[in-house]
Amino acid sequence: MRFTMAAVxxxxxxxxxxxxxxxxxxxxxxxxxxxxxxxxxxxVGMPVQQxxxxxTGADGTVGVTFTDNSLLSVGPNSxxxxxxxxxxxxxxAGKFDSTLSKGTLxxxxxxxxxxxxxxxxxxxPSAIMGVRGTEFIVKVD
Amino acid sequence: xxxxxGLALFLMRPATNETxxxxxxxxxxxxxxxxxxxxxRQVLDQPYAASRTGEAEVARLSDAEVRENFGATLQALPAxxxxxxxxxITGTDELTPESKAELQNVLAxxxxxxxPDVLVIGHxxxxxxxxxxxRLSAQRAETVKGFLVDIGIPVGRIRxxxxxxxxxxxxxxxxxxxxxxxxxxxxxx
Numbered sequence: 538m539r540f541t542m543a544a545v546x547x548x549x550x551x552x553x554x555x556x557x558x559x560x561x562x563x564x565x566x567x568x569x570x571x572x573x574x575x576x577x578x579x580x581v582g583m584p585v586q587q588x589x590x591x592x593t594g595a596d597g598t599v600g601v602t603f604t605d606n607s608l609l610s611v612g613p614n615s616x617x618x619x620x621x622x623x624x625x626x627x628x629x630a631g632k633f634d635s636t637l638s639k640g641t642l643x644x645x646x647x648x649x650x651x652x653x654x655x656x657x658x659x660x661x662p663s664a665i666m667g668v669r670g671t672e673f674i675v676k677v678d
Numbered sequence: 679x680x681x682x683x684g685l686a687l688f689l690m691r692p693a694t695n696e697t698x699x700x701x702x703x704x705x706x707x708x709x710x711x712x713x714x715x716x717x718x719r720q721v722l723d724q725p726y727a728a729s730r731t732g733e734a735e736v737a738r739l740s741d742a743e744v745r746e747n748f749g750a751t752l753q754a755l756p757a758x759x760x761x762x763x764x765x766x767i768t769g770t771d772e773l774t775p776e777s778k779a780e781l782q783n784v785l786a787x788x789x790x791x792x793x794p795d796v797l798v799i800g801h802x803x804x805x806x807x808x809x810x811x812x813r814l815s816a817q818r819a820e821t822v823k824g825f826l827v828d829i830g831i832p833v834g835r836i837r838x839x840x841x842x843x844x845x846x847x848x849x850x851x852x853x854x855x856x857x858x859x860x861x862x863x864x865x866x867x
Binding site for chain 1: 693694695696697698699700701702703708709710711712713714715716722729731744747748750751752753754755756757758759792793795867
């Protein structure tokens with residue numbers, strides 16, 4: 538956050554774009570996004586950034602498309618943190634780590650995994666998943 | 679004593695019930711997810727193979743179980759990224775008759791997509807000089823962008839690029855009339 542402020546002050550207006558790693562494409566019911574101290578209502582078209590946390594209510598579902606074409610969605614009563622996301626659109630090298638603390642998650646992996654299997658991990662309270670190019674779902678009760 | 683053992687067992691249980699399931703893709707192919715849970719490592723590489731807390735063996739979920747537990751979640755997945763290709767009459771930004779027909783399919787597919795991100799990349803064959811082909815490829819991309827704007831896709835969601843004769847789909851020598859190289863790629867997500 539402090540870095541972004543400094544960058545804006547220096548006039549790097551593109552910084553906001555560079556920080557966006559995905560976009561909300563689907564949003565139904567109650568859901569919000571925690572970004573630092575901010576709590577933003579989720580809406581379609583909203584950019585997603587590294588370190589964001591998606592939180593859905595009892596009727597909430599959210600789907601996000603990432604810049605490497607990874608697709609993620611969370612179901613009701615879920616908490617998903619985007620811990621780390623790096624993607625080089627030229628080389629397709631990158632890293633994608635997220636944590637599902639509770640609820641449900643669906644994943645279709647994208648170019649990061651295609652380029653480097655083992656570059657994507659999903660954590661839950663009891664496990665860590667290495668993703669080697671696939672579609673999968675996770676539930677934490 | 680019994681209470682103490684009960685408490686100890688309770689504390690030893692995993693705090694959460696967790697399930698991980700690998701799904702077949704639209705082409706039926708399955709990838710691999712490696713689940714590391716403490717000392718236990720499970721490799722999921724079969725359709726509907728499932729790893730669950732407290733179970734040493736890899737289980738297999740039914741399609742019905744998946745839908746019951748994950749239906750709403752799967753429904754919220756965004757549309758899969760997709761790509762189209764259109765071809766042009768030599769030296770022009772005019773679509774071939776076949777691609778004119780295909781354009782209608784492309785537009786129909788894009789119209790249904792909420793909030794599409796579109797990247798349109800123009801290419802040429804090797805007939806003519808490189809600078810002229812850069813211009814022609816950019817013009818082809820702009821022409822296709824015009825079709826997309828006409829059906830209501832916001833200008834701000836479409837990026838264009840012209841790659842000239844740098845990325846031949848069919849490698850050829852210079853000055854070769856190759857219809858498959860005279861193309862525009864439309865990438866949508």
